[in-house]
Amino acid sequence: MQLVVARIGRAHGIKGEVTVEVRTDEPELRLGPGAVLLTDPASAGPLTIESGKVHSGKLLLRLEGVRDRNAAEALRNTLLIAEVDPEEMPEEEDEYYDHQLMDLDVVLADGTEIGRITEISHLPSQDLFIVERPDGTELMIPFVSSIVTEIDLEEQRAVIDPPPGLIDDRAVIVSSREDSEGSEEAGE
Helix, strand or coil, X not given: CEEEEEEEEEEECCCCEEEEEECCCCHHHHCCCCCEEEEECHHHXXXXXXXXXXXXXXXXXXXXXXXXXHHHHHCCCXXXXXXXXXXXXXXXXXXXXXXXXXXXXXXXXCCCEEEEEEEEEECCCCEEEEEECCCCCEEEEECCCCCEEEEECCCCEEEECCCCCCCCCCCCCCCHHHHHHXXXXXXX
8 A cells, every 4th residue: 555655845955855744653663764755746756865954843854866065956845755565554552554544434333324534634633524514515524532532443333422513403503692681771
C-alpha cells in the first residue's frame, strides 16, 4: 500500500537540500536516511534520502543525486510516497493510519447505522471523519475520544457517542431573549 508521507517544498541553499511538508506522524521512520520513496509525478523518482535535519522548525532533506539548487527546485511540489505493509500498525496505541479508517461503518453504541467514513480531514486542531450517510448526505464527525468511543478494525466499525445536534436535530436552543422579553412585559 502506498502512503503520501511528504511534499517537497522550496530549495534550501545552493547544495541541493529541499524543505519538505511532512504528512506522516512518523517522519523518523518514513523519511530517514536510506529510505527509498516513490514520487508523484512518477518521472521524478524514485528518490533516496541521503540525510535530513531540522532547521528553523522545517525538515530539510538531502536526496541522492540532487547536488545543486536548480535540481532541488525542479522537485518542488513533488509528493513523496512510501510503500507500507497494509498490516502495519502505528507505534502508539489508539493511533491509526488513514487507510485503516477509510470505509469503516459508523454506528451508535446501540448499533444504529450512521454511515461510512469516506474521507479523513486533518485540521490543525483535530481530525474529522467525513461520513456519507445512507441517503447520500455527508456529516463531519470530530475524531476525538469523547465522540469516537471505539475503533474496531476487526468488525470494521467506528462507534460514536455524538452530542445532541451533531447527527440530528436533537439540539436544544436556549435563548435568553424570550425570557427577558417576557419579564419586561410583566413589569409594564
